[in-house]
Amino acid sequence: MTAALEMHFSLPQGCDPQALQAALAAQGEVEFSRGRREHVDVLDNFPADIWRRGALLTRNRSGQLVWWQGGHCAHQLDAPADSRFWWQLPDGPLRNGLAETIGLWSLQVIARLSVQRRGFVLRNDDGKIVVRGEWFGLPDQAARLRVQALRGYTGEFDRVRDNLLSLGAEPGSPFDLRQALEQSQAAPMPLSLKGPYGIRAAEPAEDAVRTMAVSMFAQARVFEAGVIDDHDTEFVHQYRVSLRKLRSLLALMKSALPPALPGQAKQDLARMASAMGTLRDLDVFLLDQDAYRNMLPAAFQGGFEQLLVQIRKDRQRALAATRRQLKSQAYAQRCEHLERLLMAAPRYAGSAAAKPVGRVASSRILKRYLRIRQASLAVTAETPDEQVHQIRIECKKLRYMLEFFAELYPRGHLKPLNRALKRLQDVLGRFNDVCVQQTFLADYAQRSADPAQSAAIHGLIAVLHQDQVRVRSQVESELGGFAADDVAANFTAMFGRNRSPEA
Amino acid sequence: MKVVACYSMKGGVGKTATAVNLSYWAASRGLKTLLIDLDAQGASSFYFRVKPGRKKWGKRFFHAYEALLAQIRASDYEDLDVLPAHLSFRNFDALLASLEKRKTRLRRILKGLKNEYDLIVLDCPPTISHLSEAVFNAADLVLVPVIPTTLSERTYEQLLDFFADKGYASESVIPFFSMVQRQKALHKATMAHMRQRHSGFLDGVIPFARDIENMGEHRAPVAVFAARKPASKAYLGMFDELWPRLRRKGKKNR
Numbered sequence: 001m002t003a004a005l006e007m008h009f010s011l012p013q014g015c016d017p018q019a020l021q022a023a024l025a026a027q028g029e030v031e032f033s034r035g036r037r038e039h040v041d042v043l044d045n046f047p048a049d050i051w052r053r054g055a056l057l058t059r060n061r062s063g064q065l066v067w068w069q070g071g072h073c074a075h076q077l078d079a080p081a082d083s084r085f086w087w088q089l090p091d092g093p094l095r096n097g098l099a100e101t102i103g104l105w106s107l108q109v110i111a112r113l114s115v116q117r118r119g120f121v122l123r124n125d126d127g128k129i130v131v132r133g134e135w136f137g138l139p140d141q142a143a144r145l146r147v148q149a150l151r152g153y154t155g156e157f158d159r160v161r162d163n164l165l166s167l168g169a170e171p172g173s174p175f176d177l178r179q180a181l182e183q184s185q186a187a188p189m190p191l192s193l194k195g196p197y198g199i200r201a202a203e204p205a206e207d208a209v210r211t212m213a214v215s216m217f218a219q220a221r222v223f224e225a226g227v228i229d230d231h232d233t234e235f236v237h238q239y240r241v242s243l244r245k246l247r248s249l250l251a252l253m254k255s256a257l258p259p260a261l262p263g264q265a266k267q268d269l270a271r272m273a274s275a276m277g278t279l280r281d282l283d284v285f286l287l288d289q290d291a292y293r294n295m296l297p298a299a300f301q302g303g304f305e306q307l308l309v310q311i312r313k314d315r316q317r318a319l320a321a322t323r324r325q326l327k328s329q330a331y332a333q334r335c336e337h338l339e340r341l342l343m344a345a346p347r348y349a350g351s352a353a354a355k356p357v358g359r360v361a362s363s364r365i366l367k368r369y370l371r372i373r374q375a376s377l378a379v380t381a382e383t384p385d386e387q388v389h390q391i392r393i394e395c396k397k398l399r400y401m402l403e404f405f406a407e408l409y410p411r412g413h414l415k416p417l418n419r420a421l422k423r424l425q426d427v428l429g430r431f432n433d434v435c436v437q438q439t440f441l442a443d444y445a446q447r448s449a450d451p452a453q454s455a456a457i458h459g460l461i462a463v464l465h466q467d468q469v470r471v472r473s474q475v476e477s478e479l480g481g482f483a484a485d486d487v488a489a490n491f492t493a494m495f496g497r498n499r500s501p502e503a
Numbered sequence: 504m505k506v507v508a509c510y511s512m513k514g515g516v517g518k519t520a521t522a523v524n525l526s527y528w529a530a531s532r533g534l535k536t537l538l539i540d541l542d543a544q545g546a547s548s549f550y551f552r553v554k555p556g557r558k559k560w561g562k563r564f565f566h567a568y569e570a571l572l573a574q575i576r577a578s579d580y581e582d583l584d585v586l587p588a589h590l591s592f593r594n595f596d597a598l599l600a601s602l603e604k605r606k607t608r609l610r611r612i613l614k615g616l617k618n619e620y621d622l623i624v625l626d627c628p629p630t631i632s633h634l635s636e637a638v639f640n641a642a643d644l645v646l647v648p649v650i651p652t653t654l655s656e657r658t659y660e661q662l663l664d665f666f667a668d669k670g671y672a673s674e675s676v677i678p679f680f681s682m683v684q685r686q687k688a689l690h691k692a693t694m695a696h697m698r699q700r701h702s703g704f705l706d707g708v709i710p711f712a713r714d715i716e717n718m719g720e721h722r723a724p725v726a727v728f729a730a731r732k733p734a735s736k737a738y739l740g741m742f743d744e745l746w747p748r749l750r751r752k753g754k755k756n757r
Contacts, residue, residue, distance in 0.1 A: 121579075128552035129579040151584060152576030154552075319708065 005149035007161055009169040010142045017118060017135055020145075023167055026160055028124045032135065033239035035118030040066075041198065042113060042181060046226060046234070047191035052100055056178045059111070067094050084108075085232070092286030104287065106232035111186040113137060113177060122160060132155040136175045141183050144175040191222065196407040201358025205256035206346040208357035209249065212404060213265075213342045216246040221335070227276075228323050233283040236276055236322070243273050246399045254361060255352040261341060268338045274327045279318035280343045281440055282311055282431075295463045296456060302480070303456030307444065361405040366495035368398045373488060376479035385435065388475055394426040399425060409494070417490055424482045427474050504617040507624055508642035513658050514552045514629040519546040520725075522626035524738035525646075525745070527724035529698050530583035532742070534621040534702040537575065538587035541595070542628040548587035549575035551578045552722050561591030562598060565608045566704070568615025576691040579723075584620075591669035592628075599633035606633075610641035620750075628643075631665060639671050646745070648681035648709070659701075677748065679705035679741065707740040 011020075019031045040058040043065075044050045050057050056068040059079065075094035083089055084106040086098035098107075116137035121129045130153040136144040145164070149157035160182040165171075181187050197215050199208040206360070220242035226235030247269050250262040285292075289308060296304055325331055348354045372394045379388065399421055406414055437460050445457040481487070509522040514610055519542070526538040540547045553576045561571040567592050570625065575584050599605040627638050639645060647662065649655050659678060666673045678701065701713050709715075712734035713723050721728045725735040 126552040126554065128554075129577075152574070287550035 005154065005157065005397065006174075007147050008172050008174045009145040009147065009164055010172050011164075013142065015143060015169070016137070017120070017165065020120075020135070022161060024097070026121060026162055027156065027163065028122045028130065030121065031121050033119040035116055035135075037110065037114060037116045039114045040177070041109045042111040042177075042186075043107040044110045045102040045107060046223075046231070047105070047190035047193060048110070049101050049103075049190070050098075051178075051188045052190040054178075055101075056181070057098075057107070064421050065089070065094060067365060068099060068177055071174050071178070085274050104232065104237075105234045108231060110188050111181055111184070113180060113184070115177070115180070115267055116270040119433055122156065124156070127232075129448060131160050134175075135181070138184070139179065142285055144172075145169065146175060173265040180305070191217075192243075194403050194406070197404075199357060199405075199407065201408045202356045204346065204348065204354045205253065205357040205360045206348055206350060206353035209253045209256045210342055210344075210346060213246055214339070216249065217335075217338060217342060220246065224326055228326055230319060233280075233287060236279055236283065240273055240276055240280060243269050245400055245404075248397060249404060252364065252397060252401060253360070255350045255351075256355075256357070257353065258347050258349045265341055268334045268341075272325075272331065272334060273405055275318065275322045279315065281436075282315040282318055285311055285437070285440065286315065292460055296459050300452075300456040300459045302461075303450070303452035303454070306450060306453045307448075308454055310444070310448075343419055357405075358408050361401065362406060362495040363497075365398065365401045366491060367494075368394065368401060369488075369491045372398060373483045379475075379476060379479050381476065385472075388472075389432065389435075392425075392432055393481065395421065395425050395428060413494060417487075417494065420482055421489075424478045427471065427478045431468065431471045431475050434464045438464050438468070504620055505644075505752065506613060506620050506642045507622065507745070507749060508627055508638045508645045509625065509648070510627040510635065510638060511647055511649075511658070512561040512629055512631050512662060515653065516630070516650055516655065517709060517715070519550070519626055520718060521646065521648055521681070521738070521741075522624050523547050523718065524724050524726070524735075525552045525742055526583055526622075526624045527580060527726060528739050528742040529622050529624070529746070530578075530580055531726075532746075533582065535582050535619065535623045536624065537584045537586060537616065537620045538578075538624045538626065538636045539571075539586040539613060540626050541634065542626055543588055543590055544628070545588035545590075545594075547626045548585060550718055550722055550724070551587075553578065553585045553587045553751050555589040559589065559591040561589050561594060563604060564592070564595070565599065565605075568612045572614070595634045596632045598628070599637060599671075606636050609637040612710070613628060613641055631662075636669070639666070639669075639741065643675065644745070644749055645676050647676055647678045647701050649678050649697070650682045651680050651690040651697065653689075653693065656693060656697055659697075660749035662702075669735075674703070675752075677703060677705060677745070680708040682711040683708045684711045685733075705741060705744050707737060707744050709737050709741065710734060 015023075017032045022030070029151050038060060040060050043057045043059055048376060054069070055074070056066065058066050060066070062066060063079050065077055065079045075092065075097065077090055077092055077094045079089055084094055085104075086102060089095040089098065116135075118135045118137075120135060122131040124130050129151060131147060132150060133147040136146075138144075147157065147160060147164070175327050178187075195212075197208075197212045199211055213288050220239050223235045223239040223242070226232075227239055229235075247266060248263050250257065254262040261408050286308075293301070293304060346353065352360045371393060375387070375391050375394065379391070399418075402414055402418055402421070441461050441464070445454055445461070448454045448457060505754040507525070509518040509525070522538060522540075523558070526536050529713055530536040539549070545555065556574060560570060560574060564726060571586060575586050577583075578585050591722075597609070602608060616623065625638055625642060627635065647659065649659050663676065665672055666676060678697075680690075680694055681695070710733055712732070714729040714732045717728070718725060725732065725738060729735055
């Protein structure tokens with residue numbers, strides 16, 4: 001059975017099944033099935049990562065989730081009612097695909113589609129089916145038609161095709177919900193969490209940094225509504241990340257800005273994010289609750305559940321405080337003040353302000369790497385944890401610099417450097433997390449009057465401490481790897497004096 | 504790819520009805536199926552509303568399978584194609600008589616279709632001739648409808664003798680009772696008697712039913728217009744009984 005020949009058409013306005021029946025009457029009798037109207041919600045996370053991947057996720061009224069790729073249903077599953085996160089779905093390829101794509105974001109309804117599908121057949125004088133197809137109707141859009149040739153009846157197919165063309169039908173690609181969404185002007189705009197900012201290597205550093213700063217601040221503000229609505233933990237996280245990046249940009253490039261600006265901006269930024277630090281710590285603990293629960297023996301489970309109740313209460317309080325802050329007059333004024341500060345005309349007062357941003361960025365990046373390298377080579381088993389934390393912070397700054405100015409360097413060249421840095425940062429991050437979580441828990445242990453809860457907390461601290469010792473040895477070997485000669489040679493080749501990016 | 508032939512020397516015993524309904528159920532079960540209507544009368548083509556092309560292409564039938572491909576038509580049912588009969592098929596015997604390797608020609612032609620189909624069903628004309636020998640050589644199983652009457656019994660035994668005479672494997676002959684009227688004592692007695700004498704009869708029997716006669720009016724397999732009736736279920740049962748036997752048919756005879 002050879003592959004069926006198919007054509008797809010976009011039909012002229014008003015070409016409904018009755019009109020088609022009339023138009024094709026000379027070819028034979030057209031029969032339409034009763035058809036069905038499908039209402040689906042289109043789901044995505046806030047940055048529209050599913051859309052960005054060229055896919056589409058829909059949920060129909062009976063709760064069935066379908067992952068569409070290239071117009072075809074790639075995976076489907078029955079989702080539990082009210083499920084919004086990938087981990088609430090049953091195991092399978094759809095869940096795995098979502099975990100990879102949307103991370104910790106929740107799914108939200110970004111559009112609603114209603115499609116009417118009606119199969120049709122064309123019969124000849126003998127009542128034999130000679131052409132098949134399907135009609136797709138969408139509100140406020142041209143109807144679509146799939147026409148399929150049957151083996152031995154290509155002559156009939158050709159006549160139907162010619163008939164449709166003379167009606168004004170336009171040949172096109174197969175009907176696809178993604179395309180339907182685009183045509184209904186409801187397609188989401190994917191949100192980029194990292195540049196590009198539209199800067200050029202040759203422009204003065206102050207101009208470039210201002211452009212980037214304004215864009216980063218606007219980026220942070222995009223998450224405000226989601227923080228207030230508390231859709232998921234990512235809004236708070238990304239809001240904080242955006243502000244932190246902005247603060248870092250201003251600090252790292254302060255010689256490109258008027259001397260007073262970074263300090264003034266820092267004050268505003270610190271106040272803006274103040275209430276959210278606690279909220280984020282509590283979120284992190286709650287996200288990891290299953291891992292913690294598994295660490296503890298059965299005897300401590302009761303105490304752990306009490307701790308969770310406490311932490312959830314605290315989270316509600318922290319959320320309320322955050323909401324109050326975001327809705328306050330003071331917040332609005334601070335935002336306005338910061339925007340004015342960042343958007344002001346360049347004064348080229350900083351020592352590097354008038355230099356080409358490409359050269360400034362390169363030299364900063366290289367200097368920072370060399371500093372990290374020197375510190376890394378000095379780390380031994382006896383080095384205090386505090387020093388390791390210092391290196392972690394330096395690495396984060398280096399990472400930001402590589403990310404901020406990525407668009408100035410040839411695409412792909414930064415990849416190996418980023419990969420080496422990420423490897424190190426992952427280990428440093430884990431090390432930091434276990435340390436921070438111990439402090440976080442110790443604080444709860446002090447406040448706890450309940451012996452069961454206190455026992456559970458101390459149990460967790462003990463496990464985390466063991467983890468800390470284990471990760472610490474990994475840290476040393478990763479630091480050695482990042483300081484190795486080949487990585488150093490790569491950084492020098494990329495950012496050395498003679499290799500500044502050109503406009 | 505498996506090949507099953509619906510064959511009987513006698514006419515009017517239910518060959519075509521069997522070929523049509525068996526093909527339908529095979530396709531419904533997901534097998535890519537081709538029904539070849541070898542009978543110039545074109546009854547199975549008629550049931551599927553498929554008309555042959557105008558050209559007299561019968562004389563090219565045994566030369567190359569490409570000639571067949573051009574004549575295949577999609578039926579109204581998924582996974583089921585039909586090669587309609589042409590009036591020129593009535594000359595098949597004379598044609599084969601003039602050709603060399605006439606016994607194996609059909610088998611070789613059908614091999615050309617093995618990438619496209621899982622099952623080929625041959626609806627044969629009621630003769631014993633060069634064509635039937637070509638069919639016996641091509642088919643993995645020869646399905647023989649037997650009306651449980653004395654005359655039919657005699658015909659069936661003639662066929663077995665023919666197979667023995669020519670050295671064909673008699674195991675590939677699968678008889679089944681067709682047009683059975685259980686209220687008739689003769690039918691009951693003949694069935695019991697024949698099952699004793701001959702092994703290999705299918706357990707399922709096809710009843711004498713108005714629904715099967717009505718296929719001509721509906722121009723469709725029974726399941727399409729009388730899905731829940733005994734006749735429809737009987738054909739489904741027959742397919743489900745036959746397919747495992749057909750699948751077991753190794754390539755040892757080929």
